[in-house]
Amino acid sequence: MAGVSSRDAGTLEPASHAVTRGRRARPPAILWAPAALVGAAMALPLVYLIIRGLGGGAEFWELLFRVRTLEILLRSALLVGAVTAASLAIAAPLAWLTVRTDLPFRRTWAVLTSLPLVIPSYIGAFLAIAALGPRGMLQQGLEGIFGVERLPEIYGFPGAMIVLTLLSYPYVLLPCRAALSRMDPSLEEASKSLGYGAWHTFRRITLPLMRPAMGSGALLVALYTLSDFGAVSLMRYETFTWAIYLQYESAFDRTLAAGLSLALVVFAVGILLMEYATRGRGGYHRSSSGSARPPAPLRLGRWKWPALGFCGAVVALAMALPMAILAYWVARGVLAGESVPNLWSATANSLYVSLAAAAAALLAALPVAILAARFPGKTASLLERASHIGFALPGIAVALALVFFGSQFATGLYQTVALLIFAYVVLFLPAGVGVLRASLLQISPRLEEAARSLGRGALGAMGTITLPLLSPGLLAGGALVFLLTMKELPATLILGPIGFKSLATSIWSTSSEAFFAQAASHALTLILVSSAPMAFIMMRERRLEG
């Protein structure tokens, strides 16, 4: 009998061996020292914001504590809730379909459905308005046939929610896929052998087992939505981050921006606590001896067609439609005599910093995730929570924090790629920590204990046992950080070495001046280039499955 469990399913396996032994084991220095270092790095933006916020006078406090601030906070909360719920509803079934069923072309679907993550939100929203706006392409088509003069407003809450959901559901998809691919099928088989159907088994067994992955993904969606500016500004939905950007963009007021950013941090902490409250105390790994087999794919049978329809609809809306419009802009511009620039150096730069950022973020995330999964306690949990702060903050606030510290205390590193990559780690660490923690929970600490009882040291056991078993999580976490870095803009502009160009900065430079053909060719390149590593990961997954 496998003792994998959650609150729902009887046998409780305590989450850590530290607890199992009835005393709190202290984590080794080799774990907590780097984790503490990472924690200190994550605190930099916060320290900066406090320094800036303290400079505020009477008007600052007056502006900060207004009814309007609360109103905007509520609008943000509404959007965060809706986007998170919608992302879960799209991503959880997608993950299950592409990992556990015999869906035709499931790896291709897996690559395609994870790619919307690389579309910068500003571009995504611009494309959505071009396509579905009151006088967009859809309306032009309908006018020809049915004489529709104007479509209902996409602006405001619906537009912001649709765009952000389509761009951010992959934050849930990737961790869920990693979790499903490592999940022990014996519980599901037990459920089926007891006569429960596929739906019941999914709801009572699979879904609860996916909870850590769904939780970490939902957290990323929520914080991403909270920190987005591009989509909400174009969709004219006034959120908290929008208000913060206004202070930077048009008032040049760093003090009020810092004050609002600190309020945003408080809000983000609220979200983090909510996610924490939904975490079960159960274990998610196999507790008995024996080993997990890869699950047999579920036969979809006649459900194949609705499943294909669902995947197709998501890909059509989130990928095909944007890419078609981008291609149309390129074609239209080229026909009108626009030149399409050489993109080699921007592409190479983007790939280089994104791969390096993914690797660095994983290295930094590993000690934090191990602490959180294996030595749960106040310190570990605080550290893990703290790692999410950078992700919730507007990118410009984090970038300016590093300008502040870098230009004063690290002049040798300032405006080098090293500091830029450090900024990416501060911004995107939670993407790595969340996925790794969720994956670690699926690996029984017994395996490490066995290795140690056979003579391996703590590090050796980690290296020979845990890391290899963790590889789906490492790949998913690395992929998330990679895709996020590919499109990151404010930190790249502000902290990049002088003269540094990436695909994201080129897209920004051209689109902000309405060079649509050029912006579109950059955006298409960004999507295509990003798909290569994603495809590589999927191929690897296939090999793992044998």
Added chain:
Amino acid sequence: MKDTKKRVPPPVEMGRGARGPGTRFRQGRLWVLLIGACLLLLPAAACGGASSESLTIYSGRSESLVGPVIEQFAAATGIDVEVKYGSTSQMVSTLKEEGNNTPADVFFAQDPGGIGSVEDMLQAVPEAILFKAPDWARDPDGRWVGISGRARVVVYNTENLDASDLPSDLWGFTDPKWKGRIGWPPTNASFQTMVTAMRSMWGEERTRQWLEGIIANEPNAYPKNTPTVAAAGAGEIDVGFVNHYYLYRFIAEEGEGFAARNHHLSAGGPGSLVMVAGAGVLSTSENRDNAERFLEFMLSPVAQQYFASQAFEYPLVEGVRVHQFLTPLSEVNRPNITMRELADLEGTQRLLRDTGILP
């Protein structure tokens, strides 16, 4: 038992069942990947260093607009020019955070508000360069100089409107017949500079009346000029308050068929304001000569011709022809207002907050 030194074979069979050898292989590769990633980071830390003939520019104007003309400068002078591109506000915030440690020699800003907000970090521009630009296009204290001009216009949809349907001044748009047909970018720096001009010319109370009159007509608020012009072209709005040159980018992309054109308000006033993009030299600059050569080049006929013909902006020096699409500056009823009067951004923000336009 405790001090067994014997090497224990890796307990691969405890991993994923039958795939023992694979596990071992993967693990080796994983380390290679991680170490490789660390190596990737190494060269990043070891770069930098500046030659004597160098110049570092922080540009709040995008590369697609000013990149070519900066390259011309580098080619003409042999100076090793490095440019950091970003939005004007990002560059302003960066400069303020860097303070005296800034590596920048020159700041090239999109709008007077942006460069004005870091004016105490700038040093005086030599008069020989400063006076190349007309007096309305430079800092009254001589710390920065205008490089090119940009006019406030009303962009209108040509399918729904004729130029003759448009009022001759901004007050015309407070008429209820414009309800639901107006677009504006209230968070945009140029728009806010126009409001500052209103406050200076009309006074606080009249400006508030105008803003409230427009709000009563339920304007669509766009985040910046580009989407406002796009909306006017699509017919989502009939008129929009924008800067003049975005329209020509749309026409270049979509052809003459793009259904929007610019309208200059003939009665003048703040609605016909001409603003400048300006540049100045940082007082901490160690390349002052090169920085001044850069300003001089930007105000030379070659560069001015570039701004006029490639960026569809207004040249600021005599003898350079504007683009054929543009209404010549002499025919624009430009209000007579100085840069000093356009400086009070804070008061404008307060008014926009009080009227509920900004949060």
